[in-house]
Amino acid sequence: MDIPNLTSPAQFIGKQSKDTISFGSGQPDLPPPEEAFRGISMRRDMRYGMIQGEEALREKLSREYSGSTAQNFVITNGASEALDLLFRVLPRGNLLLGKPYYYSYVPIIKAGGLNPVCTELEEGRINMEDFESKVRECKAVLINSPSNPTGRVENIKTLKEIEKITHDLGVYVISDEVYKDLIYERENYIIKGEHVITVNSFSKTYCLCGLRVGYLWSPDKSIVDNCIEMKTHTSMNTCLLAQDVALNTMDTPKSYVANQLKIWKERRDFIYKELLGLGLDLWKPEGAFYVLPKINKPREFVWRLYKQYNTISYLGEWFGAPDRVRFSYALSVNQIEEGIGRIKKCLDGMNGK
Numbered sequence: 001m002d003i004p005n006l007t008s009p010a011q012f013i014g015k016q017s018k019d020t021i022s023f024g025s026g027q028p029d030l031p032p033p034e035e036a037f038r039g040i041s042m043r044r045d046m047r048y049g050m051i052q053g054e055e056a057l058r059e060k061l062s063r064e065y066s067g068s069t070a071q072n073f074v075i076t077n078g079a080s081e082a083l084d085l086l087f088r089v090l091p092r093g094n095l096l097l098g099k100p101y102y103y104s105y106v107p108i109i110k111a112g113g114l115n116p117v118c119t120e121l122e123e124g125r126i127n128m129e130d131f132e133s134k135v136r137e138c139k140a141v142l143i144n145s146p147s148n149p150t151g152r153v154e155n156i157k158t159l160k161e162i163e164k165i166t167h168d169l170g171v172y173v174i175s176d177e178v179y180k181d182l183i184y185e186r187e188n189y190i191i192k193g194e195h196v197i198t199v200n201s202f203s204k205t206y207c208l209c210g211l212r213v214g215y216l217w218s219p220d221k222s223i224v225d226n227c228i229e230m231k232t233h234t235s236m237n238t239c240l241l242a243q244d245v246a247l248n249t250m251d252t253p254k255s256y257v258a259n260q261l262k263i264w265k266e267r268r269d270f271i272y273k274e275l276l277g278l279g280l281d282l283w284k285p286e287g288a289f290y291v292l293p294k295i296n297k298p299r300e301f302v303w304r305l306y307k308q309y310n311t312i313s314y315l316g317e318w319f320g321a322p323d324r325v326r327f328s329y330a331l332s333v334n335q336i337e338e339g340i341g342r343i344k345k346c347l348d349g350m351n352g353k
């Protein structure tokens with residue numbers, strides 16, 4: 001079988017037909033909260049908006065970050081733009097991140113002119129010994145808990161140790177918290193400190209990936225100002241209508257997230273049990289909605305599964321895990337069940353059964 005050079009998820013993103021099962025893209029299939037679209041007017045003022053973001057949204061967000069004001073935020077085109085801006089404005093030098101990592105990190109860290117340095121995750125979590133030995137040569141670290149692609153959540157003890165070490169060294173911590181509301185095992189612990197920069201978005205918690213609204217929060221005025229300056233010359237303001245929708249979601253009752261979490265947990269339990277049943281070696285996800293099992297000949301597997309079984313999965317190689325394949329379980333249990341059947345057929349076919 002001829003396997004094309006699968007270099008990035010771009011080859012799969014947005015590919016969908018009636019019979020496609022996509023374990024690819026990490027976008028929730030559940031409905032956004034009803035509150036999101038209430039009273040939204042297409043006729044709102046459509047002149048350029050503030051580059052930093054609409055004051056009302058920043059003001060409302062600041063109530064969730066104790067001791068903050070609207071000045072600590074920049075509203076961005078999803079978490080993606082917040083990360084991109086940060087990598088362009090942080091002090092030049094090494095940036096430490098866990099491997100496996102979210103596939104966009106390394107390309108945008110490099111594009112921003114920083115040098116990515118990886119700490120190999122152990123069972124999907126940070127090994128503090130390795131982290132400590134590398135952090136001293138770095139200007140910033142990037143934490144993503146719960147993680148895409150591992151689905152793992154860092155221990156609170158680890159997060160507190162990172163808080164202390166980076167504080168003592170004066171190293172910036174970028175905490176990518178786009179999955180912070182999707183934890184199955186325990187409450188989240190939000191990393192704090194004067195060098196901490198939080199990145200978040202409305203994409204995952206509120207099932208609004210296409211809205212493209214996210215933000216960064218920082219107590220460091222120079223970081224906020226430099227991001228605003230960079231955004232002035234790149235994308236300018238984030239879509240005003242989209243910011244209205246984002247502001248509305250902040251009135252969503254807490255029960256919305258609690259109900260979603262029950263659904264995600266049921267799916268997590270199902271896919272984890274089924275993949276173990278196929279004899280695959282994988283970590284149990286504790287948050288987000290991804291599994292990253294080891295697979296023999298992953299390139300052949302991903303291509304065969306797509307071409308012969310119309311089922312999309314992502315190569316672990318894109319996430320720095322070349323012996324694994326990532327499955328997103330943002331699908332109904334019925335679709336996951338159908339997909340597992342196809343994965344089984346594909347694996348059997350590759351094993352000559």
Ligand SMILES: Cc1ncc(COP(=O)(O)O)c(C=O)c1O
Nearest residue numbers: 026078079080102148201203214
């Ligand atoms: C870890 C992580 N960070 C950031 C993003 C980007 O999210 P957004 O839609 O807010 O740009 C994603 C999207 O999958 C992600 O998994």
